[in-house]
Amino acid sequence: xxxSLEQLLAFVTVFEQLSFSxxxxxxxxxxxxxxxxxxxxxxxxxxxxxxxxxxAVIPTEDGxxxxxxxxxxxxxxxxxxxxxxxxxxxxxxxxxxxYPSMVPPGVMSEIRTQLSLDFPMMRVNYLVRNKSxxxxxxxxxxxxxxxxxxxxxxxxxxxxxxxxxxxxxxxxVKKGSSLSxxxxxxxxxxxxxxxxxxxxxxxxxxxxxxxxxxxxxxxxDQLALVIKMVEAxxxxxxxxxxxxxxxxxxxxxxxxxxxxxxxxxxxGIALWCPHAKQVVGIKKSVIKxxxxxxxxxxxxxx
Numbered sequence: 001x002x003x004s005l006e007q008l009l010a011f012v013t014v015f016e017q018l019s020f021s022x023x024x025x026x027x028x029x030x031x032x033x034x035x036x037x038x039x040x041x042x043x044x045x046x047x048x049x050x051x052x053x054x055x056a057v058i059p060t061e062d063g064x065x066x067x068x069x070x071x072x073x074x075x076x077x078x079x080x081x082x083x084x085x086x087x088x089x090x091x092x093x094x095x096x097x098x099y100p101s102m103v104p105p106g107v108m109s110e111i112r113t114q115l116s117l118d119f120p121m122m123r124v125n126y127l128v129r130n131k132s133x134x135x136x137x138x139x140x141x142x143x144x145x146x147x148x149x150x151x152x153x154x155x156x157x158x159x160x161x162x163x164x165x166x167x168x169x170x171x172x173v174k175k176g177s178s179l180s181x182x183x184x185x186x187x188x189x190x191x192x193x194x195x196x197x198x199x200x201x202x203x204x205x206x207x208x209x210x211x212x213x214x215x216x217x218x219x220x221d222q223l224a225l226v227i228k229m230v231e232a233x234x235x236x237x238x239x240x241x242x243x244x245x246x247x248x249x250x251x252x253x254x255x256x257x258x259x260x261x262x263x264x265x266x267x268g269i270a271l272w273c274p275h276a277k278q279v280v281g282i283k284k285s286v287i288k289x290x291x292x293x294x295x296x297x298x299x300x301x302x
Contacts, residue, residue: 002044003041003044003045007037007040007041007044008041008070009074010038011066011067012071012074013027013034014034014038015049015063018057018058019057020035045066047062047063047066048060048062048063049062049063049066050063093121094124095122095144095279097111097124097126097143097144097145098127098133098137098143099127099129099146099147100128100134100205101200101222102149102169102201102240104167104242105223106242106293106297107290107293110289113289114285114288114292115282115285115286117285119285128222129143129146130201131148131204131205134146135148135272138272138274139159144274144282145271145286146273148269148270149268150163150269150270159274159275160275161272162270162283162287163268163269164269164271164287164290165290166266166268166269167240167266168240168241169241169264170241170255170265171191171213171237171255172227172238172253172255173230173254173256174230175254177233178190180254180256182256184258184259187259188261191213191236192213194236195217195235195236196214196216196218197217197218197219197226197236198211198212198220198237199219199220199221199223199237200221203219210265211238211265223239227253230253236256238265239255241264271286271290
């Protein structure tokens with residue numbers, strides 16, 4: 001049986017929009033054209049896909065069943081197209097992406113998800129490094145991309161740099177702990193007298209002076225381990241404010257309010273990569289993923 005991707009796309013779009021007019025607008029076609037394409041598909045299949053009642057479009061039981069298969073066929077066609085395009089342009093088979101431990105894991109997961117959609121055959125290696133190591137790696141070609149803390153960067157570089165936004169850090173403690181029960185005007189004294197965990201990436205970038213509050217402090221290399229330490233009520237730490245969102249599922253930690261701290265510590269994050277044609281498309285996907293992550297966190301935060 002011969003039916004085209006154009007027919008499947010028209011069917012799926014009408015199904016999702018519940019309107020021939022809206023589907024036509026989305027596809028940049030005339031309403032009459034979309035209607036005829038769907039009618040032709042119905043004739044070829046000998047199946048009625050939609051009940052047409054005036055301007056209303058109601059999928060039939062058969063339409064509901066076939067929609068899922070049509071959707072899968074279109075997705076497979078898109079993957080085929082991307083793989084073929086990657087091969088024809090000599091796309092990269094793998095990339096090395098370096099980032100500091102201060103970056104929330106949700107960001108990196110979002111990036112990997114987007115890259116799997118846009119470049120399904122490409123391998124992505126994630127490596128935790130500090131800014132100096134990332135800079136050297138970009139310059140040597142070891143790293144293709146790097147997410148870096150640029151709180152004090154002013155110099156020009158020989159590689160591409162795109163500012164992505166800020167990550168705000170606030171004090172986190174175990175939910176229900178003694179620190180969490182203190183009044184906001186007493187919290188600072190409590191933090192000073194309680195063990196503090198500091199991400200090693202902050203120490204590597206000479207930021208201790210800005211973030212150290214307690215005389216009793218320990219450096220930890222991994223963000224996930226810091227979170228576990230705080231969950232176990234072994235101390236407190238500066239953690240990304242985004243951790244308050246349910247996308248992370250951290251039910252046992254919470255941020256605390258400090259009278260002396262009107263807002264959290266904000267650090268700028270930039271995406272570094274070489275000036276190379278091969279990475280242009282990948283860079284667009286990475287930025288798209290980060291924007292999607294930021295928008296989702298904002299929507300959850302309200």
